[in-house]
Amino acid sequence: MRLKLFFSSIFILLSSSPILALEEPRFTSCANPSGQIQVSWQEGVHGIVGRSQTYLGEDTVYRLSETTLTQCFCSDEGVGIQTDWWELPLEGNELPSEASGWIYVPDGSVWGLAETSYFARNTDYTCLPESQLQNQSEILGESGRGGEVLGLAATGGTLDLILIFTFGLWLILLALKRLVK
C-alpha cells in the first residue's frame, strides 16, 4: 500500500503543472527581439531595476505592445540582462507575484518610461558586446514563422527515461512482493 502511494506521488509530481491565476503577456527573447526600438544607447553607465550595481554597456528598449516593453542590456564584460516591462496599474487588476520574479515599480518615469506603475522582471544571459562584432546586424523582428507552432521541439526525453525506469522498478517490486507472500 505504501509502495503504491509512493509511486503514485511520484507520478502526480512529475505530471502536474502549476496553475497560473494570472495570464502574463508574451515577451520575446533578446536573442531575437521584435517590436519598435523605443530607445538605444551604444555605451554608458546603466542601472537595472531590482539590482543595486550599475553597469557599463549598451542598452536597447523595444516596444512590444501598448503595455509591454523589453529592455536588452549587454555590458562591456558580456553580462546580459533582459528586463521585461509590463505596464499594469494596481487598481482592479490581478497582480503578478514576486515568486515568479516580478518587481513592482510604482513610477516608471524614474526609468524613462510612462508615469504609471509597472512590473518588471529580469532574466540573465551572456552576450558579446556589439562593439566586438565584425558585422553590424539589423534585426527584423516584424515578420516571422512563430505563428505556425505553439512551442519549440522537446529535445530532452529525461521524463520519458525516468518514467520507464520507475515503471520497470515498480513492476519488479510488485512481482517480488506477490511471490514472497
Added chain:
Amino acid sequence: MANTARLKKTRQINYLLLLSGILCLMYGFVLLMRRHTPIEVSPISDSPQQLFPSTISIPSLELILPVTHSDLRDGKWEISDSAVSYLSSSPVPGTKGNSVLYGHNWPSLLGELDRIKPGDRITVSGNGQEVNYLVYYVTTVSPSDVSIYDDTTDYRLTLYTCSGFMDSKRLVVTALKEN
C-alpha cells in the same frame, strides 16, 4: 484442485510482471546507452550529392556532429536521435536570415552546449562549403518562446536544445556569420 490451479495462475502472472519489469529496465538502459554513445561523423566529402549542411563543429567544445535535414510536420518538429537537426524551412546557413538547428541535450549530441560562450566559433559545412559563425548570445527561454526562430535580416544561426529541470527550458545559442 481449484486452489492449485488458481495458485499456478497467480504464480504465472507474478513471473510475467517480473519479466515485464526486467524488460522495461533493459529498454531504459538501451536508451541511456544510446544517449552516451559518441556519434561518428562521416568523412567530409566534396561530392556534389552531399547536402549542406551535413556537419556542425564547435571547436571550443571539441564537438563535431552530423546534421540531418528536418522540418515541421503537422505542427510537430522532426528530430533525430543520431544527429543535429537543421530546420530545412529556415534559410540555408550562410544565406540571409535565421538558420535554425536543434538537437537532443544528450551527451552524444548537444549535452555540452551549455559550456559555449559568446565569442566561440561555430562552423557548419558540407558539399564542399564551410560557413563560420561567431556566438554573440547565449540565453535560456521557455519552450513557448518561438520568437527565437523568427526570420531576421542578418546572417545568423540559432542553435538550441533542452535545458533546466526536467527539460522545462530551452538553451538558445545565437551566432552571427563571420565576414
